[in-house]
Amino acid sequence: MSHPSESLPLVAGAKKYHKLLGLGLVGVSALSFSLMSATIKYESVYLSSMETVFWRSSIAWIINLLVVLYTKTSLVVEVELRWYLAIRCLCGFISMSCAFYAISQMVLADASVLIFTTPIMTFFLGAAFLKEKVECIDVTCAIVALTGVVFVVRPVFLFHSNELVKIASAAAIIAALVGAFAKAVAFVVIRKMPSIHFLVVVHYLMLSSSIISGIWIAIFDHVFHVALDLYAWLGIGAIGLLGFLGQISLTKGLQIEHVGVASAMRYLDVVFVFVWDALLLREVINPWSILGGVIIIACVAVIAIRRASTEPTAAA
Template sequence: MPEHLELQQLVGGVLQGSVRHQSLFPWSQCSCPYLGIILATISSLFFSLCSVIVKGLVDINPIELATFRFIGVLLPSIPIAIYKEESFFPKGKRIILVLRCFVGTTGLMLSFYAFRHMPLADASVIIFSTPVFVAIFARLFLRESCGMFNVLTIFLTLIGVVLITRPPFLFGYGVHNVADEQVVSNYDVWGPVAALSSTLFGANAYVLLRALKGLHFSVIMTNFGAFALIYTLIVCYYLGALCWPLCGSDRLLVIALALFSFGGQILLTLALQYEQAGPVAVARSADIVFAFIWQIMFFEETPSVYSILGALLVVSSVVLSALRKWALALPRDSELRKKLFFLVLD
């Protein structure tokens, strides 16, 4: 889950320089040319199912669900870090590690809140737009260039987000939904606020990951999982939400949430071993398609025309950004780069 983005941000920023040369899974050798794309799509399926579980378990606080998800991140990471003989809290990177853990955890908790208080597809689209906003914070904190292409994608994304959230001061308080013939008179502002805040925190997590690109991904995941587990437990205690799910089916879904999180992460890791980050990011846009399907199938919520148009704008911006990153990584004399010349222009 683009949530859910935290894990894909982590692997996308780190594995490009390390895992390609030192595979975490030496047994995973296959000649299938589209295997990376297939694995990334299945990873999207798993992450989208995590979103469904978060929205569906209405009797469990979303912050408590985040706690279970972080357990699924932490437990597999510890043995990997031990096997690689990595330092769990390396000197010189500790402050950045803590900051990355804080913004990543806060962003994920906000995304879970958004899933609970917004239509599933709308929340997924907004949170999925995180990579587009990275250019802003990379410009502010890393002094990276932010050309007209970035400005265009950010502008398209903002229009898409406005269409999805439909703020009352622009669309009025009595918005008529043609898709399901309902009149929305009560506008829940906190769901969109949480989704947008999650996007901004996630974009900063991307920037911090760039400063940690020399670390093995298991070290970042271990710190992230441990910090997030403590952080969410404290928040749950403050909210009075520290309790084990009472219903048997709820307990199974909580376990499934952790398993889907772990499975999605592993598949995303493998996908980035077989394919470059750009095409994998494009394949990850399948998360949005799954979100629309689950919204209709499980929650019987038909998306409005505004939501569909907004989703198309956001997904187009993300896909264009991913293709640009891929094109820039190609050799200058590459025929494919010449065909994609419009993506590499500033």
């Protein structure tokens, strides 16, 4: 009887996880990514969207590589899983770059609504390609939570505003939707390779994103900003660190939990961003935002309580 080689990033045997571990990890990723988004908002004064992708990926890759070396995790991937890993890396880069571009070209609220259609797409992609059972109440919670997102971000095409409105181009709208779909595909692909160590997945994702964004900057942008002040560099470092923490939490969480349910937990990202805006930026809290936050938290609570009442999740 053959045994799994220690030189390969495999998980030997089925392992039982706590019922809420997968959702908890996705929740941690939402917290990390929300803080990263707040930092990116500050850094947008200094960097283009593709430069942000480059620094976010490069620093996260370096940190992840140090952890890989410390834990002596092998970066060898089984041949039959390399196509899945390549698709995950490509979709991850597309999702990142499209989301950052949409946010830079659109009103942030409008871009957020389009980007956060990902969980709805993920539910149906998971059912179609992973044969995951779609519970009506989970889908309902995801859809209702999306309405909560709308209340929090208040897109100008639904909520009238007296402020000067930035009209989004068709390219920006398409970019947001493409980014949302690419992220949904990435979530599904992660579930297809649960035996690959999550550090290995993050390693190749961040490395490929660094290379592709660097090539893009060299060919299309022709400008790379390095003469930045101390606060800008601290922000860049924070983006990389928070991106690393968010990525490893999300990757491991998606390997454990059903992809549709886990992706719905990412709505917490919107709530966290709303909190940072209120506490750190001293923005006035809008009643619609409070209502939206309550709706999102309620839906996430329903999903979590239902998951806690089921059997522990087994590693594939």
